[in-house]
Amino acid sequence: MIKVxxxxxxxxxxxxxxxxxxxxxxxxxxxxGNVREGKNSELKSMTLEHYPIMTERQLEKINNxxxxxxxLIDSLIIHRYGKLYPGDQIVLVATFxxxxxxxxxxxxxxxxxxxxxxxxxKLEESNQGSTWVKERNSDLDAANKW
Amino acid sequence: xxxxxxxWVKDQIGQESxxxxxxxxxxxxxDLINYLKKKNDKYAKAFADDSVIxxxxxxxxxxxxxxxxxxxxxxxFPPMTGG
Numbered sequence: 001m002i003k004v005x006x007x008x009x010x011x012x013x014x015x016x017x018x019x020x021x022x023x024x025x026x027x028x029x030x031x032x033g034n035v036r037e038g039k040n041s042e043l044k045s046m047t048l049e050h051y052p053i054m055t056e057r058q059l060e061k062i063n064n065x066x067x068x069x070x071x072l073i074d075s076l077i078i079h080r081y082g083k084l085y086p087g088d089q090i091v092l093v094a095t096f097x098x099x100x101x102x103x104x105x106x107x108x109x110x111x112x113x114x115x116x117x118x119x120x121x122k123l124e125e126s127n128q129g130s131t132w133v134k135e136r137n138s139d140l141d142a143a144n145k146w
Numbered sequence: 147x148x149x150x151x152x153x154w155v156k157d158q159i160g161q162e163s164x165x166x167x168x169x170x171x172x173x174x175x176x177d178l179i180n181y182l183k184k185k186n187d188k189y190a191k192a193f194a195d196d197s198v199i200x201x202x203x204x205x206x207x208x209x210x211x212x213x214x215x216x217x218x219x220x221x222x223f224p225p226m227t228g229g
Contacts (some may be wrong), residue, residue: 033229049152051221054205070214079228084173111229116164118228119202121153 001075002059004050006082009092018074018096025073025121029107031093037086042126048081048090051119055079062113070106072097077110079118112142147216149178151192152223155171155199158192168216175201178220193222200225 003009011032019025019043037043059077066075093110097103122133150163154161163186172178184190193199196210202221203212 036206051150051152051202051205051223054202054221057205115229116209116226119223119226119229121223122227123153132224133227135227139199139227139229 002056002063002079003076003078004052004055004059005080008080008089009078011089011092014076014078014092015094018076018094022096024098025096027096027103029093029095029097029100029103029105030090031107031111032089033091033111035084035086035088035090036045038126041086042128043086043124044127045083045085045125047083047125049121049122049123050079050081054119058118059114062110062117065113066095066106069109070095070097070102071102072102075106075110077114079114079120081120107135109146112139112146115139116143125135127136147214148225149182150219150221152221154224155222159188163170168214173213173219175203175208175212175214178214179208179210179222181196198224 015028034048063075063077066072072095074096076094080090084090085143095103095106116139124131124133147162147166147168149166151159156162172181177223179193183193199212200223201208203214
């Protein structure tokens with residue numbers, strides 16, 4: 001399932017909603033991304049912009065790719081947009097399988113791919129002004145390894 | 147043709163979207179960029195370096211040689227930074 005939303009999410013509730021429906025889930029892979037405050041607590045806020053509809057479509061495609069590559073019982077991606085503050089949750093990737101290897105690998109794959117393939121852009125706001133976050137080579141390398 | 151801009155491309159151009167009527171000379175995304183660059187300095191600056199511009203045609207990421215038509219939705223943005 002894909003959710004693109006402004007609101008925060010409750011990880012425990014989201015996971016239990018899925019595990020309660022399928023008693024064959026033996027392992028859950030989990031990634032949670034949070035807003036970092038950076039050096040000297042300089043970040044005041046971060047605004048995530050996205051391309052509605054394309055975002056959902058891209059996440060769905062990435063999710064389908066994960067389902068094709070690994071033996072997953074279910075998967076969940078929640079990605080927030082709007083204005084967030086240091087410590088806030090940005091993204092949740094959860095993958096569910098019978099055994100841990102599929103869940104863990106698929107989870108890492110999903111976060112690696114959505115970093116560079118989901119149409120989000122981050123504007124960091126500090127006392128020095130606002131700056132759009134640039135693409136990182138390490139993120140490209142991580143996406144390309146799959 | 148509907149054109150959308152995101153992130154600093156939107157900031158530099160000064161608007162989120164616009165409609166333009168396509169002319170015969172615009173066949174590819176690259177042609178559209180060259181057309182927009184001639185509109186004014188804002189566009190010229192935003193599209194000064196093609197290598198940092200990504201594009202989507204009808205919400206599918208494409209390269210700049212992709213052919214476009216009047217009914218397409220074209221989006222320009224910098225590399226994506228999700229997660």
